[in-house]
Amino acid sequence: MGVKSFLKLVEIQTKVASIIPFILGTVYTLYRYDDFNVKNFLFMYISLIAFDMATTAINNYIDYKKAIKKHGFGYEVHNAIANFNLKEGTVVFTIFILVLVAVAMGLILFINTNYILLILGIISFGVGILYSFGPVPISRMPLGEIFSGFFMGFIIPFVSIYIHRYNKGLIDMNINLSQLIVKFDFLEVIIIFLISLPAIVGISNIMLANNICDIEDDIENKRYTLPIYIGKEKSLKLFKYLYYIAYINIILSIIFKILPITTILVLFTLIPIKKNIDVFFKEQTKKNTFIFAVKNFVIINSIYILSILPGLLLK
Template structure:
């Protein structure tokens, strides 16, 4: 398997969904705290990429095995296993290697941090596996948007900050009891900061499921749009972006983000235009990319304002 085919199998273009929370988490830490551990940062990045690539490859493999509709853009062109006529054994080996690499790197990160990193990593890893496999994969249920948004949007952001500041959560034994200390205020602030990431990633999944509405009915993938209808899903698609902007304003008001981050509100006009385009036509080939573009536009504009605030 050459590099081009491998990158198609793991859908490398979609890794921005895991890299962006990592980037913003680091900028959040640099803006709000002192000190920076570059080694832990690199370990987390490598582990995230391996998990994300492995999960995507596993998802494509599961879709290949379970697909009942054997034609159409999503099946023939979007799935690299079909498009390049890949050997199933080779694909399984790649999936196993990626997950093993993620585990090894994750354990190394744990040795350089603490048990909270291990626990959060295990939870994230388990969700990644259950998302695409098992008796009822999460991606084939109405909970796909919720799990993908929280896992990638919040947990990645949390881990990125936590490995730099291990005081956010403390787990220890005292008088024979296991006790936990949580800096709730700091974690709530981090959650508010991560909301545009959470909602943006959820919307990428939602857009994907809306585009696959007809195919999912045939393939018995009972996703959120199947349950609430395509019309209500498109309304939800819009509302999640509006909520993202509200959370951004709230983050500035309560001093989580610098005042300059209000410049991100100017992206609303571009994103609103993309929302209208997607609502007029839902196509995996033509308009799905708008959800990814919206995610990039809003969050990277916010990242740029953070960089400016740090430099100033």
């Protein structure tokens, strides 16, 4: 397998969906808590990117194996295995190596922190694999948007904060012979969820846009996603309103001093975001307009992260 085919197999351009939430959690850690653990940061980054590549490769492999419709844009061009005529054994071995690296780095991270991180890691790895694998993968159900948004948009920022705060009372767990006691700072967890909402919304809408574009093909391939259940019109309305929820959340977070005043700059992204929404409403295709959902995610969240940075100086 060459470099080009590997990068296509793991869809390297989509890794922004995990890296941006990771950076968001890291920047917010510096802003709110003034904490930073270099070793844990590096271990998590390697584990995260390796596992993200592995799950994408698994998804492409399962789509290749289960595809009923084997023609059209979504197959010969989009699927790397068909496009580069990759051997199945090579693809499986690549997935195995990526998962091995992700697990190894995750175990080192657990050794450096505590059992909470181990539990979160196991759950996240499990969901990541079940997203594309198993008798009924999550991606083939009307739950893909919820799972991808929650785990990539919230759990990644949460863990990227927790690796620096694992011994500061954010979540504590005590185990003895008769009891398992878990304590967590409810207010801080809610705050982390709120600051993660732009990432949650952006990632959910990437999945939603993908499924809207694939409605016809998904029906043929027996993938019963959310847009198939609620229809294209309601799916498009949901796509639009989710972005507005993110903007309202940022305004409220500034008012309640969860975010620095400088994050008001994110509101200026509403202009290009609205234009991209309008373009997507006119045409929903994987080839021409799906990219606008990815662009929206990058625009909102990159400006969001950059706007938090001046808050470090003002603080």
